[in-house]
Every structure is written in C-alpha cells, then in structure tokens.
Amino acid sequence: MIHQYKSNGYNIVMDINSGAIHVVDDVVYDIIELYEGHEKSEIMDMLASKYPKEDMEEAFEEIETLIKEESLFTEDIYKDYIIDFKKRKTVVKALCLHIAHDCNLACRYCFAEEGEYHGRRAIMSYEVGKQALDFLIANSGNRRNLEVDFFGGEPLMNWDVVKRLVEYGREQEKIHDKNFRFTLTTNGVLLNDEIMEFCNKEMANVVLSVDGRKEVHDNMRPFRNGSGSYDLIMPKFEKFAESRHQTNYYVRGTFTHFNKDFAADVLSLADKGFKQISVEPVVAPASEPYAIQEEDLPELCEQYDLLAKEIVKRDRAGKHFNFFHFMIDLEGGPCVAKRLSGCGSGTEYLAVTPWGDLYPCHQFVGQDEFLMGNVWDGVVKTDIRDEFKLCNIYAKDKCTNCFAKFYCSGGCAANSWNFHHSITDAYDVGCELMRKRVECAIMIKAAAADEEGE
Structure with a gap:
C-alpha cells in the first residue's frame, strides 16, 4: 500500500x-x-x-x-500478530484519576459539563484515591512502570489529596518494586509557587490548558461569571514552563469553528516562549455552534500546511518548538502492538471517578453502559474489557485503506462511539485532520533531512 x-x-x-x-x-x-x-x-x-x-x-x-x-x-x-496479541492476559498500566468532578471555569466546549460528567459534583477522597493506587499495583502484573494522571474538572481544587496520593505512591514504589509516573492537567486558576515546586519535584509531565490568543481563550474558557481567564493564567504558565526548563509539559489548547485560523494560536504560544505546544480540534456534535463542520476541513487543512511551513522556517532560524501533532518518530516510535491498537483504553488504561467507579477512559465517564466495576471489586464487567481488547485497526473497516492507520492506531474509541455508537467505527472529521497532520509531520522530517544533507 x-x-x-x-x-x-x-x-x-x-x-x-x-x-x-x-x-x-x-x-x-x-x-x-x-x-x-x-x-x-x-x-x-x-x-x-x-x-x-x-x-x-x-x-x-x-x-x-x-x-x-x-x-x-x-x-x-501484522493482521495475524494483532489477533495473537489480543489473546494476552490484560494488565493495567495507567489510571486517569478524576480527583475533582468540579471546576472553577465554565469552558463552553467542555465534554465534562463543567466537571460534572453527566452526574454530580464531587471531590475524590484520599481513601478512594489510595484504593485506586492499590488496584493499579495489584492489577499491573510484572509491569514496573505505572502511570497516574490527576484529572478533573480541575484537580487543583483537591490539591491536598493529590499531594497525599503522590506521597502514598512513593511509599508503595519501594514495597512493590514499582515506579509511578505522575502527571497533572490544570487550567491554572489555582496555580501558585508551592504547587509549581511540588510538581517540578514529583510530576513527570504537566498539561497547561490555554487556547492560544487572548480573545480566543477568553471566549471559550471563561469563569462562570463570564469574565476571561487568560490574564490570570498566562503569567503563571510562562513561569511554570520556564521552571521546568521548557521540557516535560505541554500548553494544550482546543480550536473550534470560531478560530479556524488556529495556526495563529499555535504561533502566539510559540512567540510567548513556549516550546511544547498542543492545539487540538474540538470534538462536538454538529449541532453545537462551535463544532467543526465538514465544510471547515479545507480551511483547517490549509492551516496545518501553513503551520508546518512556518515550523520548517523557524527550525532553520534556530527558533524550534514542538507541536504535538507534528511529532513523529520514523526510526523508533511506538511498538507494533501500540501502533495497531492505540491508547489501551478499557484494557491497559482506565478512568476512576471520585467515588471509585471504573470506566474505559475519561470520555466514557458517566455513561452507564461503560461502567466496568470499581477500585474495590476490580473489573467485573469483563465483556466491556474484552470488547476494547478487540478494538484495533483491523477491526475498523474505515482503517483498511487509510495511509495513516499505523500513526493514529485507529483513532479514539470514545469519538467513534459518540458519533456512530460503535467503538470500531471512526470519527470522520477527525480522520481527515489526522491524515493531514501525518502528511505535514513527514514533510517536516523531509525538510530537516534536506537541511542536514541526508
């Protein structure tokens, strides 16, 4: 092919x-x-x-x-390989801890409904979080490296429990010969020097939510009273990124139908000195005014081309920054199994609600048909897990003739479900954008090789 x-x-x-x-x-x-x-x-x-x-x-x-x-x-x-691979015993290697089902912002595109996730506002207790870490250790088999992401809502609204859970995890590492990689996603409203210092010591990665230009960010990520959050968070994020020596973090934004010129948002973040940038398309029903429509695709693809050319230009001028969706490893990269089956949601990766329920990932939280069990009893609905074990590019007809299938691994199961009520379908708008990103990423590699005379 x-x-x-x-x-x-x-x-x-x-x-x-x-x-x-x-x-x-x-x-x-x-x-x-x-x-x-x-x-x-x-x-x-x-x-x-x-x-x-x-x-x-x-x-x-x-x-x-x-x-x-x-x-x-x-x-x-690879087709026969993935069938054999999916017969293996499942081990859990990563948890997304919903440390707070609450938020101090009212982002207009939030799939979590201002942190409520189709349910009630809640804060995870230390006891539930502790049991979640125990569950992860018990179900990780021989795997030594484990990942825990503190997620929300806004996790800094439950900061004391975050700190206590990190401390507990560090204690358990020594007992069970495990290594925890903790990460945090925050909107920055409650960020302060003490939190930054702790994160720089304990968090392998932090994700800082900002949408780019001030007018774009404030339109989509306001406080509940409607006022913008950009002026409050941006100085903190700039300081935080510098304190981490411009590594092991991302400023992560979302572009929508309202800012189809999103390359300007990426470049505005780069111009502020950020070196690790991710600005991603919103995923929303077509009925939402901010949703990306099929007719937006040509303009969005042009923006990716514009951005890719600008990255090549800046690289040659010594002004490099990483754009997450253009980062591609043509020599190493993910193992074959990961390339074929994706993120591992529902099998290796699970989300935990504040009260301890288990879901395939954060985007399925609150959907009763995907409730898999809880951190005390474990995965009791093994049929859900088995369904996700079979979710790979060979189970998806739309992947058959797609050149990007080994780069996106079949795309997001939650997006597939939300648009087609099947985890083995694909979100078509997302697929088109993914294909363009792969083309741009490879062009950037070609330009770098050209520059080096390879």
Whole structure:
C-alpha cells in the first residue's frame, strides 16, 4: 500500500506497511503512481513526452531496488500478530484519576459539563484515591512502570489529596518494586509557587490548558461569571514552563469553528516562549455552534500546511518548538502492538471517578453502559474489557485503506462511539485532520533531512 503526495516542494512516497518514507524526484514519483496496474512498457509510453528514456530506466532501477529491500510495495504482516496479541492476559498500566468532578471555569466546549460528567459534583477522597493506587499495583502484573494522571474538572481544587496520593505512591514504589509516573492537567486558576515546586519535584509531565490568543481563550474558557481567564493564567504558565526548563509539559489548547485560523494560536504560544505546544480540534456534535463542520476541513487543512511551513522556517532560524501533532518518530516510535491498537483504553488504561467507579477512559465517564466495576471489586464487567481488547485497526473497516492507520492506531474509541455508537467505527472529521497532520509531520522530517544533507 502506497501513499504519495507533494508538500512544500517535496515529492513524498510512503510505503504504509513497512513505514518507509521516500523523498523522490519527479520521474520516480510519477512512475510509482503508475507502477501497480501497468507494465513497464506502458508506463514508458505514457510518460515519454515528459521524461527522457534514460531517466525513466534509471528510475525503474531505483524503484526495483527499493522493492527488493522491502521498503516499497510491501505486504501487510501484522493482521495475524494483532489477533495473537489480543489473546494476552490484560494488565493495567495507567489510571486517569478524576480527583475533582468540579471546576472553577465554565469552558463552553467542555465534554465534562463543567466537571460534572453527566452526574454530580464531587471531590475524590484520599481513601478512594489510595484504593485506586492499590488496584493499579495489584492489577499491573510484572509491569514496573505505572502511570497516574490527576484529572478533573480541575484537580487543583483537591490539591491536598493529590499531594497525599503522590506521597502514598512513593511509599508503595519501594514495597512493590514499582515506579509511578505522575502527571497533572490544570487550567491554572489555582496555580501558585508551592504547587509549581511540588510538581517540578514529583510530576513527570504537566498539561497547561490555554487556547492560544487572548480573545480566543477568553471566549471559550471563561469563569462562570463570564469574565476571561487568560490574564490570570498566562503569567503563571510562562513561569511554570520556564521552571521546568521548557521540557516535560505541554500548553494544550482546543480550536473550534470560531478560530479556524488556529495556526495563529499555535504561533502566539510559540512567540510567548513556549516550546511544547498542543492545539487540538474540538470534538462536538454538529449541532453545537462551535463544532467543526465538514465544510471547515479545507480551511483547517490549509492551516496545518501553513503551520508546518512556518515550523520548517523557524527550525532553520534556530527558533524550534514542538507541536504535538507534528511529532513523529520514523526510526523508533511506538511498538507494533501500540501502533495497531492505540491508547489501551478499557484494557491497559482506565478512568476512576471520585467515588471509585471504573470506566474505559475519561470520555466514557458517566455513561452507564461503560461502567466496568470499581477500585474495590476490580473489573467485573469483563465483556466491556474484552470488547476494547478487540478494538484495533483491523477491526475498523474505515482503517483498511487509510495511509495513516499505523500513526493514529485507529483513532479514539470514545469519538467513534459518540458519533456512530460503535467503538470500531471512526470519527470522520477527525480522520481527515489526522491524515493531514501525518502528511505535514513527514514533510517536516523531509525538510530537516534536506537541511542536514541526508
């Protein structure tokens, strides 16, 4: 399976099954486009008016060498592997702790309904959180590295319990030979020097929620009284990022139908000195005024192209920053199993409510049909877990001929459910944007290799 495209002056050919990426000249590009389904003589005739014969002969030799090296027109060898992989015993490696089902902002696009998650406002007790960590340890098997994300609502509204749970986790590490990687997502309203200091000591990563330009942020992320939050949080976030030496954090924003020129939001964050940036499309029903519509896609794709070209320009000027959706590892990256099955929601990764219920991930919280159990009894509805174990790119018809399938791993199960009432479908708008992001990310890699003379 081949995908080829032109971007920023580069002719890029992707061999999907092997993961090989080729930047080629025009004649090789055009021949590859015709290679399957045509004889060599036919192709030579079809392109005779465009290229000299000797150039085409040389191009054919190059293509045939790549085929022999199994980096072009390769076969898919993974389907049987994923079936065997899903037969393995399930271990839990990560929890999303909903430390607070409450929030001090009223973000207009919040899927958590201002922190309530289709239910009641609540704060997780230390006892529930402690039991959640015990559950994680007990169900992690031989896995040593475990992850816990303090999430909300707004987790800083329950800061004392966060600190106590980190302390408890550090104690249990020594007893059980485990290593906890704690992370935190915050809107920054309650952020202060003491919290920053603690996070810099204990949190492997922090996610700082800000949508970019002040007018965009304040429109979508106001306080409950309608006033904006940008002026309060931005100085804190700038200080926090610097205190972490511009690593192990993200400023994370959301773009909507109201700011389709979102590249300007990304660049506004970069211009403030942030080096780790993620600005992602809102996921919302088409009935919402801020929802991304299908007709928005051409403009949004243009924005990704604009942003990718600007990143190349800034990289060459020594002004590098990381944009999360353009970060791609063509040499290492996730293992095969992760590439095929995604985030592990419902199996390796679970969300925990303030009262201890277990759900496949934070986006399913409050949906009764996905209540899997609790931190005392464990996963009691194993049929839900088994359904998620079978959720992979080979279970999704829309992934079959998609060139991005090994990069997105089939997309988000929650988005699939919310739009199609099936976890093995796909959110179509999200798929289109993902494909564009992959193309842009690979172009940036091509430009970097070009700059280095590779």
